[in-house]
Amino acid sequence: MSGEIAVGPPLIVGDDALSLQAPTMRQRLGKLGTLARQNPLGVLGLLIIILFTLAAIFAPWIAPFTPNHLSRETDASISSAHLFGTERVGRDIFSRVVYGSRISLSVALISVVGGASIGTLLGILSGYAGGAFDSLIQRAVDTAIAFPPLLLLLIITLALGPSFRTIVFALMLAVIPGVTRIVRGAVLSEKNNQYVEAARAGGAWMPRILLRHILPNVVALAIIVMTTLLGGIILAEAALSFLGLGIPNAASWGRDVSDARNNFPYHLESAIFPGAAITLTVLGFNLLGDSIRDIADPRLRGSR
Amino acid sequence: MQTFILRRLLSGFAILVVLSVAVFALLRIVPGDPAIRICQLNCRAEQLDAIHEQLGLNKPYFPISVDLKSPKFVTFNKDSQYGSYAKGVVTFDLGTSNVDHKPVFPTLRKRLPVTLELMILTLIFTIIVGIPFGVVSAIYRNSIPDYFVRITAIFGLAVPVFWVATLVLIIPNELWSYAPPLGRYVRLTDDPWLNFKQMAPPSAVLALGSAAGIMRLMRSSLLEVLRQDYMRTARAKGLRERSVIISHGLKNSLIPVITVLGLQIAGLLGGALIIEEIFTLPGLGDYTFKALANKDFDVVQSMTLYAGATVVVVNLIVDISYAWLDPRIRYS
Secondary structure (H helix, E strand, O other): OOOOOOOOOOOOOHHHHHOOOOOOHHHHHHHHHHHHHHOHHHHHHHHHHHHHHHHHHOHHHHOOOOOOOEOOOOOOOOOOOOOOOEOOOOEEHHHHHHHHHHHHHHHHHHHHHHHHHHHHHHHHHHHHHOHHHHHHHHHHHHHHHOOOHHHHHHHHHHHHOOOHHHHHHHHHHHHHHHHHHHHHHHHHHHOOOHHHHHHHHOOOOHHHHHHHHHHHHHHHHHHHHHHHHHHHHHHHHHHHHHOOOOOOOOOOHHHHHHHHHHOOOOOHHHHHHHHHHHHHHHHHHHHHHHHHHHHHOHHHOOOO | OHHHHHHHHHHHHHHHHHHHHHHHHHHHHOOOOHHHHHHOOOOOHHHHHHHHHHHOOOOOOOOEEEOOOOOOOEEEOOOOHHHHHHHHHHOOOOOEOOOOOOEHHHHHHHHHHHHHHHHHHHHHHHHHHHHHHHHHHHHOOOOHHHHHHHHHHHHHHHOOHHHHHHHHHHHHHHHHOOOOOOOOOOOOOOOHHHHHHHHHHHHHHHHHHHHHHHHHHHHHHHHHHHOOHHHHHHHHOOOOHHHHHHHHHHHHHHHHHHHHHHHHHHHHHHHHHHHHHHOOOOOHHHHHHHHHHOOOHHHHHHHHHHHHHHHHHHHHHHHHHHHHHOOOOOOO
């Protein structure tokens, strides 16, 4: 790129935009290829996510041991039998890292998709309805935002007792306010468009306007926000596990780091690998999220 | 401006009331009776009742209770748990901890300086790392320093605070058998240097994420300003490049940076919870965490209120600082 102003290559290649036929499979793949070449970091992020997703799905085939298998060697270093060594009671660190991806990814995915869906719904209703309902929702969002997220998570998990369901519920609550506010903003600018007015003038039923005219225009935004939130949610789940409020009896990266800190004398491998797995996963989601945001909103390009 | 501040203070107050009611209600769903924790084993029913009486746990929860089954739906309770709690907050009586049986307010005052120092040091680290590196990255765009800053920022946003903190404790210990002087907290006024040695590593670790965020934001914000017309005007006037960047570029690009610094406070307060645990600092985060683990109602209640109040006040300060940074912004 030269010059001060970043002019990204156009997203729709000229000829395609003019042709009236739907793009063929090959053209679509070509476009994807162009996108990929323009966003090498996004591709890297996607590859990291795919790697961890595969590890989560095929954990029993990839991991040489079960996560709680006790080997006779304790605090072992890296070796061919134990790729990442073993920890204090002899559990294989590599196997635990592989199994740990199941918890991390499933918790994050479920809570972000669930929270973002609820947030989108609230945002659409709040933005479209306006009036008392809107102020009610917005004041609730204000309150939720004026609150350290980790403290909220801790209170909820302690109140309801740590379990898969509680943690997903608490993380969902953490996702909802931000998404609600962003979607509401988009709806406010969307609802004054002429096609919405036309639909209203044509006597369309309100749910129809919301579903047919508003929702499709904010869904892309919601998906972008979702991808950018995933990394943070993985970090939050790991922090909960680290503080001993994770899912009981599950192999979780956060808890393994906590164990490594509490076992003295220290064992480096036990601390490094689970934490590195968290970092790498979050990195993957952040890189992908940034790229998707840049592609969807070229004005933000260069803000990385 | 004054009306603006007044209105914001009022809405902030409303937010805190809602927050306290929500936390109050949430804490009452917690299974487990604090009375059982107090008299521990062999607790007879009369003893439990006595403790309930003493702690006021036999009173109704809120001043207004709604019962759909009774003939009159709404009853007003003159004496309620929330009522006496709210009365206490106004008179700086935040109740008593169920764990050490000491009143909350003096403990809060004793522990606040630790967390305050942690927060201030973290903000200083965030600013002195985030802003200059972000500026350099924007001015020398697509150069090697720029790539270095961007990659560092990407990593800074991805590493978990508790992992870095753990490594900061473990790695020096493994390699050089060095342990930071933790364990017994030394006050700033007693031994400033030893205090700094205790406080610097936790603040630096906590600042990692926020500094990375500020670096990225500073970069993009300055890049945005650099392509504005008034920058060209300033150069055309014959100003030196340095004063163009500093007085025209930097000042205008700081607004989003300050907003985000304000927003980061909430996250940092949460991070302090973990950091104080790991580095065994006797601050408010540590107090909150122990109170949560022990279902210490009065303490958790007060600490959430303190956290919420901090966030509200910081946001107000951020909004006021806009007017100073950009005279075009006026509040009415």
